[in-house]
Amino acid sequence: xxxxxxxxxxxxxxxxxFENEYCKFKPFNWEVVDGILKPVLxxxxxxxxxxxxxxxxxxxxxxxxxxWVRLPNDELQAGKKDWGGIWSALKLSGAKTLTKYMxxxxxTATRVFRVAVDTPLYxxxxxxxxRGIILLRELDSSFSQI
Numbered sequence: 001x002x003x004x005x006x007x008x009x010x011x012x013x014x015x016x017x018f019e020n021e022y023c024k025f026k027p028f029n030w031e032v033v034d035g036i037l038k039p040v041l042x043x044x045x046x047x048x049x050x051x052x053x054x055x056x057x058x059x060x061x062x063x064x065x066x067x068w069v070r071l072p073n074d075e076l077q078a079g080k081k082d083w084g085g086i087w088s089a090l091k092l093s094g095a096k097t098l099t100k101y102m103x104x105x106x107x108t109a110t111r112v113f114r115v116a117v118d119t120p121l122y123x124x125x126x127x128x129x130x131r132g133i134i135l136l137r138e139l140d141s142s143f144s145q146i
Contacts, residue, residue, distance in 0.1 A: 018039045018120065020119075020120060022078045022079075022120060022121050022122060023120050023121065023122050023123035023128070024123065025039075025090060025120070025123035025128060027039035027040055027041055027090070027117075028040050028041055028042065028090075028091065028092065028114070029114075031116050031136065033116045033134060033136075038116035038117060038118065039116070039117050039120070039128075040114055040115065040116055040117075040136070041088040041089060041090055041114075041115055041117055041128055041133075042088060042089040042090075042091070042092055042094065042095035042112055042113065042114060042115065042139075043063065043088045043089070043095075043112070043113050043115040043133055043135065044089065044095050044098045044099055044102070044110050044111070044112050045063055045110060045111055045113065045135075046108065046109075046110060046111070047109055047110070047111060049062055049063050049064065049065070049111070049135070050062050050063070051063070051086075052098075052102060052108075052110070055082050057082065061086070063113075063133065063135050064135070065113075065135045065138070066134065066135065066136075067134065067135075068118065068132055068133075068134045069086070069132055069133060069134070070118060070131055070132030071084075071085065071086065071131055071132065076119075076121060076131055077121070078121040078122060079121070079122055080122050080124070080129075084121065084129070085121045085122065085129035085130055085131065086117075086129065086130055086131070086132060086133050087127050087128070087129050088115055088117055088127065088128050088130065088133060089126065089127055090123065090124075090125070090126055090127055090128055091126065092139075094126045094127060095112045096112075098110070099112060111138055112138070112139045113135040113136065113137060113138050113139065114135075114136045114137045114139065115133040115134060115135055115136055116133065116134050116136055117130040117132070117133050118130060118131050118132040118133070118134075119131035119132065
């Protein structure tokens, strides 16, 4: 149902853009996961690796490190509606802002991971909705090991 074709634009030995029938964005990086080149973004989760439940989302998901978490096809919805995908931060600055917001507004500490995304369904200037993600590497609180 949801196909993913990467448009490869090569400049200075680095891929620049992802594009499919639903969206187009420039990821932080690219990584080969399970033999397939995937866009790399950022995911903010609770200390126990659960989704944040923002925007009154009652569907709290768990994200084990190194395992794909994918929504079934009947739960996907392309487009900007909050429902129908897993949201990730497009840029590190977006993840930092979300981390600060969670601490200041809810007194909730969070963790930030680099993630590969599967089948992006929507993108704007600060976040991407996709069918699935895999937590690759945790960033320390200083975000120094990018």
